[in-house]
Each structure stands twice: as C-alpha cells, then as structure tokens.
Amino acid sequence: METEQRKIAFICSKGDLDMAYPALVMGWAALGNGIDVTLFFTFWGMDMITKDRQKHLELAPVANTSMKMRLMGLPTGTLGIPNLMGILPGMTAFTSWFMKKKMAKVGAPPVDEYLQMMVDAGAHLYACKMSVDMFGLKKEDFVEGVEDIVTASDFMDMTEGSQIIFI
Amino acid sequence: MTDLVNVALNAEGFMIDPNQWTKELAEILARQEGIDVLTPEHWQIIDFCRTTGLANGKAPTLRQITVGTGISIKDLFALYPKGPAKKVAKIAGLGKPEGCV
Numbered sequence: 001m002e003t004e005q006r007k008i009a010f011i012c013s014k015g016d017l018d019m020a021y022p023a024l025v026m027g028w029a030a031l032g033n034g035i036d037v038t039l040f041f042t043f044w045g046m047d048m049i050t051k052d053r054q055k056h057l058e059l060a061p062v063a064n065t066s067m068k069m070r071l072m073g074l075p076t077g078t079l080g081i082p083n084l085m086g087i088l089p090g091m092t093a094f095t096s097w098f099m100k101k102k103m104a105k106v107g108a109p110p111v112d113e114y115l116q117m118m119v120d121a122g123a124h125l126y127a128c129k130m131s132v133d134m135f136g137l138k139k140e141d142f143v144e145g146v147e148d149i150v151t152a153s154d155f156m157d158m159t160e161g162s163q164i165i166f167i
Numbered sequence: 168m169t170d171l172v173n174v175a176l177n178a179e180g181f182m183i184d185p186n187q188w189t190k191e192l193a194e195i196l197a198r199q200e201g202i203d204v205l206t207p208e209h210w211q212i213i214d215f216c217r218t219t220g221l222a223n224g225k226a227p228t229l230r231q232i233t234v235g236t237g238i239s240i241k242d243l244f245a246l247y248p249k250g251p252a253k254k255v256a257k258i259a260g261l262g263k264p265e266g267c268v
Contacts, residue, residue, distance in 0.1 A: 025267055032229050034250025107230065107268045117230075120240035 007036040007162040009155075014167060015047030017057040017099055017111075022167050024114040031121040038162065039118070040155050041146075042128035045167075046135065049125060049142045054112045058096040062086035067095065071102075112143070119145035126150045126158075171195055179253075181262050185221060188260030196258045202247065205258075209246055211236055216259035226261035228252070230268045 008030050010023040027037045047053040061067045061081045069076040085091065100110070109117065119125065127142060129151045139149060150158070174192065175183040180199075182188060193213060197205050205213070215236045219227045229252055233240055247254045256264050 028229075029252075029267060031244075032250060032252030034248075107228075107266065109230070109268070117240050121244050 004161075005036060006034075007038070007159070009038040009040060009159040009162040009164045011040050011042060011164065011166045012045035012048055013043045015044035015053070015057060017059040017096055019167060020048050020057055020111050021103070021108065021114075023165070024111065024118065025108070026165070027118055027123060028114070028121070031118060031123060036162075037118065037123040038159060039123060039125050040128065040150075040159075041126070042131045046127055046131055046137065046142075048111060048115065049127060049146050050137065051141060051143055054115075054143060055110065057111055058092050059099045060086070060092045061095045062091075072098065115143070116145065126155070128152070128155075177262075179263065181253075181257055182260040185217075185260045185262075188217070192260065193258050196260070200247075200254045200258060201249070202254075202258075206246075208238070208242070212238060212243065212246065212255055213259045216255055216261060220256075220259060220261040225266075226256035226259070226264040228264045228266035228268055229255075231266070 008027075010027055012020070012023050014020070023039060027039060030037050041049050047057060062083050064086075065080065067081050067086075069079055069081055081091075081095075103110075108114065115125070125146045127137075127139075127146055127149045129149050132138075132149050139146070171192070174187050177183055194205055197203075197209070202209065212232060215232060216227055219231065219235065227235065229240070229243065232238070232255065233243055238246075243251055252264055256262065
C-alpha cells in the first residue's frame with residue numbers, strides 16, 4: 001500500500017536569533033522522520049539565508065518580557081532585565097552571546113551550520129520575491145542551498161498538500 | 168536469534184530489549200524498513216549506534232551519528248532514505264532517539 005508522502009513548509013519571517021531556531025529544530029526533526037521540508041524566507045527571515053547576516057543574528061533584551069535575569073543563574077525570581085539596562089551599548093551583543101551559549105549547550109549547531117545540515121538532508125530553501133525586491137537583494141547575496149527567488153503565488157503552487165507553519 | 172517471532176517490539180516497532188539484538192535480526196529489520204542489503208557503510212552506522220546506545224541507554228541522534236562516525240549528512244540520508252532517525256535506531260535494536268538535534 002502506497003501511503004501519501006507527508007510534506008511540511010515553514011515560512012520564516014523573523015531575523016532574531018531566537019526566532020530562527022523553531023523552523024530549524026522542527027524542520028530537522030521532520031527530515032529525520034522522512035517528511036519533505038520546504039523553507040520559505042520572507043521579510044526579516046531572509047537574514048537567516050543572507051551571507052553577511054546569517055552568522056550575526058541577534059537577540060535584543062529590550063522589550064523582551066521573557067528575558068529574566070535568572071536565565072543567567074541569578075537568584076532574582078521572575079525579575080526581568082530592566083529595559084533601561086537593555087539600551088546600554090553592548091547589551092544586545094551580550095544577550096546574543098548568551099543565547100548562543102545556551103543553544104550550544106543543548107547540542108544545537110549555529111544557524112548557518114543547521115541550515116546546511118538541512119540542505120544536505122534534502123530540504124528546499126526559497127527566498128520571497130517581494131522581500132528581495134524591497135531590500136534590494138540578489139540571489140548572490142544568499143548562501144548556497146537557496147534554490148530560487150519565488151513569488152507568493154509560486155509558494156502556493158509548490159506547497160499544495162503541505163502543512164504550513166508560519167514563524 | 169534469526170527471526171522476529173520471539174522478539175519483543177513496542178507499538179512503534181522498536182525493540183524493547185536491546186540485548187535480544189543480533190546481526191541477523193538487523194538484516195531482517197532493515198528489510199522491513201526497505202533496505203535490502205546492509206553495506207559496510209550501513210554497518211559503520213549501526214555499530215556506532217550499538218556502542219553509544221548500549222553505553223548510555225539512549226539511541227544517538229542524527230547529529231551525534233554524523234559527528235561520531237564522520238559520515239556526512241548527505242551519505243546518512245542516502246544510506247537510510249526517508250527518515251533515518253527512526254530507521255537507524257530500529258535496525259540497531261534501540262529505542263526511539265530522544266534528542267532533538
């Protein structure tokens with residue numbers, strides 16, 4: 001009996017370090033389970049595939065209500081990092097560095113390596129035409145593995161029958 | 168043991184007792200997963216999974232397999248097509264991998 005091939009597509013619309021990971025973790029799990037995976041990058045999500053941005057994704061502490069000081073092991077209960085402190089020079093670099101360290105601790109590779117793993121495992125990567133035009137980018141600005149720049153309508157065609165997750 | 172008759176499997180088809188595993192069983196389990204012949208490259212992965220799986224009680228994740236064996240992700244997915252994560256663990260007589268990467 002031939003069972004229908006399961007397909008899943010992720011729309012990655014965010015370029016923050018923490019928002020890059022959901023599609024990577026779930027997409028990798030999907031590939032490992034034999035599911036077809038397509039990643040569509042739009043708006044800020046294109047940072048994940050842009051050569052000079054990919055390794056520099058950041059996590060800002062300002063206005064991030066989940067950033068509690070206890071993440072750093074301080075006995076401060078649920079006290080957040082004060083926004084006033086978050087605006088100090090170097091704070092975004094610090095929280096980004098800290099998050100990268102946390103990710104490495106659970107064995108998650110950096111974003112660039114993770115995406116390459118997914119490409120090697122057969123994932124399909126596409127950039128959004130409108131965002132590309134809006135930000136003045138070209139195919140050469142993207143890492144290897146990005147197959148094409150496609151329109152929203154193309155995306156609809158290529159994801160027929162897919163489950164779609166918007167991030 | 169040369170057939171699956173007396174082998175305890177869970178609902179998902181993973182062996183419950185990894186000590187029941189034999190190389191012959193691996194060949195049978197592989198055929199069930201659509202892999203007709205286990206090549207030396209397949210065995211390199213299975214052997215690695217057996218060693219680490221028995222040592223720490225958990226089936227290794229795909230990332231642990233590629234890092235541990237030096238086999239590329241492309242090759243791993245070519246050797247065990249359509250979902251190596253569960254396939255490899257099943258054939259190696261281990262439980263479902265618990266890690267995410």
